[in-house]
Amino acid sequence: MTGRRTRRVLLDRVPDGELTVGHFRLVEDAVADPAPGEVLTRTLYLSVDPVMRKLMANRTREPNGLNGVNSLGAGDQMRGRTVGLVEVSNDPRFAPGDLVLGWGGWQDLAVEKGDALVAIAPVAGHPLSVHLGPLGRPGITAWLGIVHTARVTESDTVLVSSAAGAVGSVAGRLAKSRGARVIGIAGGPEKCRWLVSDGGFDMAVDYKSSGFLDRLDEATPDGVSVVFESVGGAILDAALGRMRAEGRIALCGLLDAYQAGSGEAYAYRNFGLLLDRGLSLTGFRIDALTEHHPEALAELRRLLEAGALAATETVTDGLENAPAALVGLLAGRGSGKHLVAVDPRSVAGN
Amino acid sequence: MTGRRTRRVLLDRVPDGELTVGHFRLVEDAVADPAPGEVLTRTLYLSVDPVMRKLMANRTREPNGLNGVNSLGAGDQMRGRTVGLVEVSNDPRFAPGDLVLGWGGWQDLAVEKGDALVAIAPVAGHPLSVHLGPLGRPGITAWLGIVHTARVTESDTVLVSSAAGAVGSVAGRLAKSRGARVIGIAGGPEKCRWLVSDGGFDMAVDYKSSGFLDRLDEATPDGVSVVFESVGGAILDAALGRMRAEGRIALCGLLDAYQAGSGEAYAYRNFGLLLDRGLSLTGFRIDALTEHHPEALAELRRLLEAGALAATETVTDGLENAPAALVGLLAGRGSGKHLVAVDPRSVAGN
Numbered sequence: 249m250t251g252r253r254t255r256r257v258l259l260d261r262v263p264d265g266e267l268t269v270g271h272f273r274l275v276e277d278a279v280a281d282p283a284p285g286e287v288l289t290r291t292l293y294l295s296v297d298p299v300m301r302k303l304m305a306n307r308t309r310e311p312n313g314l315n316g317v318n319s320l321g322a323g324d325q326m327r328g329r330t331v332g333l334v335e336v337s338n339d340p341r342f343a344p345g346d347l348v349l350g351w352g353g354w355q356d357l358a359v360e361k362g363d364a365l366v367a368i369a370p371v372a373g374h375p376l377s378v379h380l381g382p383l384g385r386p387g388i389t390a391w392l393g394i395v396h397t398a399r400v401t402e403s404d405t406v407l408v409s410s411a412a413g414a415v416g417s418v419a420g421r422l423a424k425s426r427g428a429r430v431i432g433i434a435g436g437p438e439k440c441r442w443l444v445s446d447g448g449f450d451m452a453v454d455y456k457s458s459g460f461l462d463r464l465d466e467a468t469p470d471g472v473s474v475v476f477e478s479v480g481g482a483i484l485d486a487a488l489g490r491m492r493a494e495g496r497i498a499l500c501g502l503l504d505a506y507q508a509g510s511g512e513a514y515a516y517r518n519f520g521l522l523l524d525r526g527l528s529l530t531g532f533r534i535d536a537l538t539e540h541h542p543e544a545l546a547e548l549r550r551l552l553e554a555g556a557l558a559a560t561e562t563v564t565d566g567l568e569n570a571p572a573a574l575v576g577l578l579a580g581r582g583s584g585k586h587l588v589a590v591d592p593r594s595v596a597g598n
Numbered sequence: 599m600t601g602r603r604t605r606r607v608l609l610d611r612v613p614d615g616e617l618t619v620g621h622f623r624l625v626e627d628a629v630a631d632p633a634p635g636e637v638l639t640r641t642l643y644l645s646v647d648p649v650m651r652k653l654m655a656n657r658t659r660e661p662n663g664l665n666g667v668n669s670l671g672a673g674d675q676m677r678g679r680t681v682g683l684v685e686v687s688n689d690p691r692f693a694p695g696d697l698v699l700g701w702g703g704w705q706d707l708a709v710e711k712g713d714a715l716v717a718i719a720p721v722a723g724h725p726l727s728v729h730l731g732p733l734g735r736p737g738i739t740a741w742l743g744i745v746h747t748a749r750v751t752e753s754d755t756v757l758v759s760s761a762a763g764a765v766g767s768v769a770g771r772l773a774k775s776r777g778a779r780v781i782g783i784a785g786g787p788e789k790c791r792w793l794v795s796d797g798g799f800d801m802a803v804d805y806k807s808s809g810f811l812d813r814l815d816e817a818t819p820d821g822v823s824v825v826f827e828s829v830g831g832a833i834l835d836a837a838l839g840r841m842r843a844e845g846r847i848a849l850c851g852l853l854d855a856y857q858a859g860s861g862e863a864y865a866y867r868n869f870g871l872l873l874d875r876g877l878s879l880t881g882f883r884i885d886a887l888t889e890h891h892p893e894a895l896a897e898l899r900r901l902l903e904a905g906a907l908a909a910t911e912t913v914t915d916g917l918e919n920a921p922a923a924l925v926g927l928l929a930g931r932g933s934g935k936h937l938v939a940v941d942p943r944s945v946a947g948n
Contacts, residue, residue, distance in 0.1 A: 480869075494886065499873050515865035519830075523849050523881040531873040536844060 252279040252288075257326050257354035257570050262304055267578055272326075272571035282338045282359045289332030289360065290594055291352050295380040296564075296573045296586040297414075298478070298503045300328065326354035326570070329385060331368070331376050333594050342367070347595070349379050354570050356590060371552065374559055376595065381585030382418050382548055382557050389534050390418035390476075391544035393498035394426070397532050398474045402427030407472040407487050408449075409479040412439040412583035415500060417447055417558045418548070419476045424448045425556060428474070431467050433483060435580045442583060447558055461486055471495075480504045481514045488518035488527070497529040503578075560584025602629040602638075607676050607704035607920050612654055617928055622676075622921035632688045632709045639682030639710065640944055641702050645730040646914075646923045646936040647764075648828070648853045650678065676704035676920070679735060681718065681726050683944050692717070697945070699729050704920050706940060721902065724909055726945065731935030732768050732898055732907050739884050740768035740826075741894035743848035744776070747882050748824045752777030757822040757837050758799075759829040762789040762933035765850060767797055767908045768898070769826045774798045775906060778824070781817050783833060785930045792933060797908055811836055821845075830854045831864045838868035838877070847879040853928075910934025 253276055260273035282288045303320040320326070330352035334342050339362025342348065348365040352358030368379045381387065393415075394400050406423040410416045411432025420443070423430045432449040434440050440452035451467045453460065464486055471492040477484050481504030484497075491497070504514070522529060534541075551557040562582030564573035570588045577586045603626055610623035632638045653670040670676070680702035684692050689712025692698065698715040702708030718729045731737065743765075744750050756773040760766040761782025770793070773780045782799040784790050790802035801817045803810065814836055821842040827834050831854030834847075841847070854864070872879060884891075901907040912932030914923035920938045927936045 493883075502870055502873055513865035513867045513869065515863035516869075517863045519863065519866075520852055521881075522879060523852055523883075526881050526883040526886050528878060528880040529872060530878040531871075531876050533843075533873075533876040536876050 252357055253277065254279050254355045254357040255567055256356075257567065259304060259320050259322060259324050259326060262320075262322050263301075267301055267304070267575055269571040269575055274568055279357050280359055282336055284338050285362055286359050287334055287339050287342050287348070287362050287365060288336040289330070289348060289350060289352055289358050289365075290335050291330050291332050291356055291358060291567070291590040292347075292592045292594060293331040293375075293377040293380055294352070294354055294567075294570065294588045294590055295329040295384070296570065296577055296588060297328065297385075298501060298577065300326065300574055301503075301578055303327075327351060328353055329380055330358065330590075331379055332358065332365075337362070339365075347376060349384070354567065354588075356567060371549070374552070375561075375592070377561060377563070377585070377587050377589075377592075378552065378559050380587055381414055381561065382552055382559050383545060384585075385534055386414035386585060387418050387548045387557075388541055388544045389415050389500050390422055391548060392532050392534060392537055392540060393476050393500050394419050394422040394474075395544070395547075396537065396540055397498040397530050398476065398496045400426050400428050400474055404428040404474045405468065405470065405472045405492075406430045406474040406476060407433065407468065407490065408476045409433045409483045409487065410501075410503065411443055411449060411452065412447065412560075413478070414585035415478055416476070417560060417584055420447055420449050421551065421557050422547075423474075423476070425551060431472070433464070433479075433487075434583075439583055446560075448556075455483060455486075461489075464490060474498070477501070478503060485514075485516050485518050488516065488521050491521065491525055491527055493525045493527075495525065495527050497527060499529060499531045500534075558584065562586045564588045566590070602707055603627065604629050604705050604707040605917055606706075607917065609654060609670050609672060609674050609676060612670075612672050613651075617651055617654070617925055619921040619925055624918055629707050630709055632686055634688050635712055636709050637684055637689050637692050637698070637712050637715060638686040639680070639698060639700060639702055639708050639715075640685050641680050641682050641706055641708060641917070641940040642697075642942045642944060643681040643725075643727040643730055644702070644704055644917075644920065644938045644940055645679040645734070646920065646927055646938060647678065647735075648851060648927065650676065650924055651853075651928055653677075677701060678703055679730055680708065680940075681729055682708065682715075687712070689715075697726060699734070704917065704938075706917060721899070724902070725911075725942070727911060727913070727935070727937050727939075727942075728902065728909050730937055731764055731911060732902055732909050733895060734935075735884055736764035736935060737768045737898045737907075738891055738894045739765045739850050740772055741898060742882050742884060742887055742890060743826050743850050744769050744772040744824075745894070745897075746887065746890055747848040747880050748826065748846045750776050750778050750824055754778040754824050755818065755820065755822045755842075756780045756824040756826060757783065757818065757840065758826045759783045759833045759837065760851075760853065761793055761799060761802065762797065762910075763828070764935035765828055766826070767793075767910060767934055770797055770799050771901065771907050772897075773824075773826070775901060781822070783814070783829075783837075784933075789933055796910075798906075805833060805836075811839075814840060824848070826850070828853060835864075835866050835868050838866065838871050841871065841875055841877055843875045843877075845875065845877050847877060849879060849881045850884075908934060912936045914938045916940070 828851030
């Protein structure tokens, strides 16, 4: 044993419906010695993602394991992406002091296989956490939806749901960089103002406002040709109603469905428009499209360095507050990339 | 006036739920003289299609007329494709005795614009009604789904709903012609036997049988990569559950939704699999893809002449029985192309 100890956040109970901080438990354990090929890292930042809620439930019919999503059960440690500092390395590719992107999960210290780590470098003017946001999975997801799946061009009008979020905010910038007109959907007047003033969106519609559907109609008088969707449920239903013939929907998340109680399924009133208007709805999975990640990251880094990409963050301090950070994210609080600063001061200048 | 009179079938009341023959009314009128550019035709065959039920209702939210589907209201004459014989022509492209494919609707005699007519020729070994089935809109729809939308190859396993129908039966043959494995879903043991014995399907699953979902699992042990869907509702939900990662769904109809009462929307339990498995669902519209029709018709005619295409028909005699033919089609009776023989004996050898 290293003699080191680590705090870890476990999922204590699987939620049925709304997630609360009471579903989690903080424990402290000894850290095992890293085996050959393994690396011990100190967590600087950990990522908080909507999909974590999804992993806590598996409500689809899985007769033959066609799905393959790994669920989070009672007693499991919370998994997730981390930016870490190498402290001990039994992998020749990494040395103490290296900065890495990994899957350390919700703990102070993590032992990971070297194969799961990617070396990262600071980006001038940005904290290291940018590798969890616009240069991480949220950025890649946005790129895969806007560029690879929907193939947005300057002739498109793009509607982005959860537009102030980690993925949506990048999706909006990518669509703008291609010359499209971009409308964002977000919750609350503050987020909507931010989308237009700082986020690069042409217009924003508040889904929490009364008359949301009428506001959406007004913001899209000629309909939309592309929907970038990460919410599902009533938001996707409203978006379907605004789509032009032969429109494309890039689906990267169903946040509303994750939070719904088990057994519920949303009845889309506008499902028939997929047929009537010749629409295409494409679900896409970041891990099934890894061959496109280098191209995505290259463009995202270029835009970030050029100041054309939002790197907005909602940062919560302290591992012990990670459950509250996830609950807040799911409740729609904050904007941009949600993350927890576990021990960022381990690295100078960060 | 020509002095001619014609019987016409009107939609008397708009159905709210299940359609019955009581929703129709038969009337008799004088036929107007064809104006310049118009043609008077005698109806030989008229097409009976699931989409007719859909046109009787318009339950989608249509804030800005983005949809554009023409509905059928109370008192409207039933529209639809017809094979006709030219009796009077004020269009220089057509002469009495010509055979034409048109949109004459449910009547004995129709006056149509010449622009709406296409000259057709008999196909050896087949009645003229083949132009309403495998060489008509059902055949083109099947081609657009299997070839253009899903791009089926020999590596695919294809699941076809409503497989014994006018569209599904052709879709199965087209998928087989590309070397795919093809499983059909149909209602009742008789249709399922026919799919395998005569329809060219590798397997068939009876959705009316108890344990349908288990039978579907057994017929698709490795899942399916393509779904050709014309039914929607519980059938599509079951199909979604069997899809492999990155599978494609070609959606050409939502028959179940057409018959549902107004205001209902189906809640797809497996909707989330579109995301989890990276699926694409593409609605396609025959009238939006007219540039592909010539290629489709050329292949369909080739396959028909080679005996590799089903030209199964369910024929009802007499214009007055057209309502019963449509009700029967919607109730799942008969297989292949449903049509009404209005006056086929006007043409020798037919």
